Amino acid sequence: NAGVMQNPRHLVRRRGQEARLRCSPMKGHSHVYWYRQLPEEGLKFMVYLQKENIIDESGMPKERFSAEFPKEGPSILRIQQVVRGDSAAYFCASSRGLEEKLFFGSGTQLSVL
Amino acid sequence: QQQVKQSPQSLIVQKGGISIINCAYENTAFDYFPWYQQFPGKGPALLIAIRPDVSEKKEGRFTISFNKSAKQFSLHIMDSQPGDSATYFCAAKIGGYQKVTFGTGTKLQVIP
Numbered sequence: 001n002a003g004v005m006q007n008p009r010h011l012v013r014r015r016g017q018e019a020r021l022r023c024s025p026m027k028g029h030s031h032v033y034w035y036r037q038l039p040e041e042g043l044k045f046m047v048y049l050q051k052e053n054i055i056d057e058s059g060m061p062k063e064r065f066s067a068e069f070p071k072e073g074p075s076i077l078r079i080q081q082v083v084r085g086d087s088a089a090y091f092c093a094s095s096r097g098l099e100e101k102l103f104f105g106s107g108t109q110l111s112v113l
Numbered sequence: 114q115q116q117v118k119q120s121p122q123s124l125i126v127q128k129g130g131i132s133i134i135n136c137a138y139e140n141t142a143f144d145y146f147p148w149y150q151q152f153p154g155k156g157p158a159l160l161i162a163i164r165p166d167v168s169e170k171k172e173g174r175f176t177i178s179f180n181k182s183a184k185q186f187s188l189h190i191m192d193s194q195p196g197d198s199a200t201y202f203c204a205a206k207i208g209g210y211q212k213v214t215f216g217t218g219t220k221l222q223v224i225p
Contacts, residue, residue: 004156033211042117042202042204042216042217043202043213045212045213045214048210048211055210056210058212091156091157098209099211101159102159103158104156106154106155106156
């Protein structure tokens, strides 16, 4: 059973470009979370999604950031018009049920030049 | 606002020694306290967790001690091994889905 798959592992963007980060949850998992990790800091919750629904997006910046988890295909975290402050590691995690164990992917390291 | 404070930031322990990482929380509504282990280039992995109705939980060489009145909890790694070298995060959440508040992490290095 493959773990949580994230791609790309590394993404380089220039200021003003768009970044798309993909996450395929573990098989049988319908709960997806995105967390952001800034250098020398812990992970910060961004958004919680179930299939086709955003349940909690309280950790998402109000502008430029959006997330989706469509009926078919991976979850996508989209950052429009990236700025240097968006440079971070973005981790996706999934769980089978609401309160069940969280499994993290290896992350996407976003670098904004 | 940092709701979970973690110390120390880094820790060097000799092989066979005890590693101790401390955390304190502010929100008394937290009811689940996990610890995560993260190796370079990898995502965090759940190591051990405790609920506030228990004062101690042990799994192998890893023990969580929990002091509800002081709002503090700690991770003890007994007989530390070089393979334990990683970053450890304490965390907390309120019941329901996995909206987890993480501490800032402790980078542990176990030297032979």
